[in-house]
Amino acid sequence: xxxxxxxGTGELGEGLALRLGRDTGFELxxxxxxxxxxxxxxxxxxxxxxxxxxxxRMDAATNESAAAExxxxxxxxxxxxxxxxxxxxxxxxxxxxxxVSPAVGMSGHDDGVRYNPPPAGSVTELVVETAPDDVPVxxxxxxxxxxxxxxxxxxxxxxxxxxxxxxxxxEVVIDVVSELDGIRAxxxxxxxxxxxxxxxxxxxxxxxxxxxxxVDLGVKFV
Amino acid sequence: xxxxxxxGTGELGEGLALRLGRDTGFELxxxxxxxxxxxxxxxxxxxxxxxxxxxxRMDAATNESAAAExxxxxxxxxxxxxxxxxxxxxxxxxxxxxxVSPAVGMSGHDDGVRYNPPPAGSVTELVVETAPDDVPVxxxxxxxxxxxxxxxxxxxxxxxxxxxxxxxxxEVVIDVVSELDGIRAxxxxxxxxxxxxxxxxxxxxxxxxxxxxxVDLGVKFV
Numbered sequence: 001x002x003x004x005x006x007x008g009t010g011e012l013g014e015g016l017a018l019r020l021g022r023d024t025g026f027e028l029x030x031x032x033x034x035x036x037x038x039x040x041x042x043x044x045x046x047x048x049x050x051x052x053x054x055x056x057r058m059d060a061a062t063n064e065s066a067a068a069e070x071x072x073x074x075x076x077x078x079x080x081x082x083x084x085x086x087x088x089x090x091x092x093x094x095x096x097x098x099x100v101s102p103a104v105g106m107s108g109h110d111d112g113v114r115y116n117p118p119p120a121g122s123v124t125e126l127v128v129e130t131a132p133d134d135v136p137v138x139x140x141x142x143x144x145x146x147x148x149x150x151x152x153x154x155x156x157x158x159x160x161x162x163x164x165x166x167x168x169x170x171e172v173v174i175d176v177v178s179e180l181d182g183i184r185a186x187x188x189x190x191x192x193x194x195x196x197x198x199x200x201x202x203x204x205x206x207x208x209x210x211x212x213x214x215v216d217l218g219v220k221f222v
Numbered sequence: 223x224x225x226x227x228x229x230g231t232g233e234l235g236e237g238l239a240l241r242l243g244r245d246t247g248f249e250l251x252x253x254x255x256x257x258x259x260x261x262x263x264x265x266x267x268x269x270x271x272x273x274x275x276x277x278x279r280m281d282a283a284t285n286e287s288a289a290a291e292x293x294x295x296x297x298x299x300x301x302x303x304x305x306x307x308x309x310x311x312x313x314x315x316x317x318x319x320x321x322v323s324p325a326v327g328m329s330g331h332d333d334g335v336r337y338n339p340p341p342a343g344s345v346t347e348l349v350v351e352t353a354p355d356d357v358p359v360x361x362x363x364x365x366x367x368x369x370x371x372x373x374x375x376x377x378x379x380x381x382x383x384x385x386x387x388x389x390x391x392x393e394v395v396i397d398v399v400s401e402l403d404g405i406r407a408x409x410x411x412x413x414x415x416x417x418x419x420x421x422x423x424x425x426x427x428x429x430x431x432x433x434x435x436x437v438d439l440g441v442k443f444v
Binding site (some may be wrong): 019109111156157158163187188192198209217221222 | 415439
């Protein structure tokens with residue numbers, strides 16, 4: 001099975017590429033709007049993996065080409081590029097593709113960081129609105145600290161709630177996550193719970209701002 | 223220092239009474255609208271503590287009398303009794319009292335449980351609106367699973383975000399929590415972050431509904 005990290009040149013994309021590269025046997029494609037940037041990043045991730053004694057293939061492509069080859073497509077782009085990215089890769093999507101939405105809209109305030117969802121209710125629901133109707137959409141990785149998972153020396157023990165209206169698609173994502181060391185997928189129910197999941201991310205950032213020694217927090221349900 | 227558990231006959235009140243009774247040396251008063259019910263509960267908690275080799279005093283009083291003697295007053299009542307409870311104990315409150323709000327408004331749906339805040343924005347802000355202006359209010363214990371902490375045999379390792387506009391009052395609460403085994407207070411900033419804290423509770427209940435083996439979840443920031 002192939003996983004495409006669309007916008008895979010950003011922090012979360014890097015983290016997922018490195019962890020998927022180290023911990024799983026899935027075929028991986030790094031996607032970017034710019035093919036050359038995708039290739040440079042894929043090469044950098046391979047070098048980083050070799051530094052951790054993992055020698056594995058990592059492909060690079062434009063976002064659309066990356067999505068076309070993949071069963072799981074992760075939209076690891078900032079929230080305000082989600083719509084145009086889904087529109088760009090739309091020809092590559094079909095009912096066999098699982099589209100994964102990790103982005104969270106946030107805004108900074110004096111008191112911390114607030115959840116700033118799009119009118120759709122959540123970024124995941126925005127993806128559902130934008131994608132073709134037959135493409136199953138799953139919210140996952142929203143609360144995963146990108147910078148921290150991009151550091152393979154960092155041992156993590158975090159949860160990632162998974163939401164969506166297609167149980168089969170959620171199952172695909174949960175199975176992928178189950179192969180990652182230190183990241184546990186928890187079922188957060190249907191799409192209508194996406195906002196509750198996404199809202200945790202700004203709160204984690206607020207906690208890191210308010211408490212010394214808290215950096216790039218994740219969440220664990222215990 | 224004395225802590226009053228107003229509405230201390232409920233599940234969270236019981237849990238806090240038992241854990242405070244076991245882990246700390248603070249004087250404790252169990253409050254209830256009904257003096258006899260308060261006395262019965264305080265006696266039951268003492269018996270439960272003796273079963274765990276802790277023999278300690280636990281006082282009982284009406285909510286107002288309990289609040290009058292205490293430095294920290296925990297409003298461990300259901301969310302829809304918060305206003306009338308604050309009004310009932312109001313004569314006993316002053317600027318030296320720290321009023322602690324743990325309640326969360328929620329509503330059940332097919333997809334899980336949703337946060338259902340009062341028009342004030344959060345229950346903690348409702349307490350601020352209702353209490354006299356000079357009484358410092360702190361939100362704490364909102365995400366603590368009452369039934370689980372009420373079982374002293376249960377080992378826990380959870381966090382409780384603490385919010386409020388008075389740093390001094392928050393510090394009092396954080397110091398109290400620091401004496402409880404397995405519960406860590408984290409500073410969640412000013413009162414305006416109370417909704418973000420409270421919203422985690424219905425999400426924890428949703429996760430417990432959606433995942434086998436998850437019961438009375440708490441949250442940990444890692």
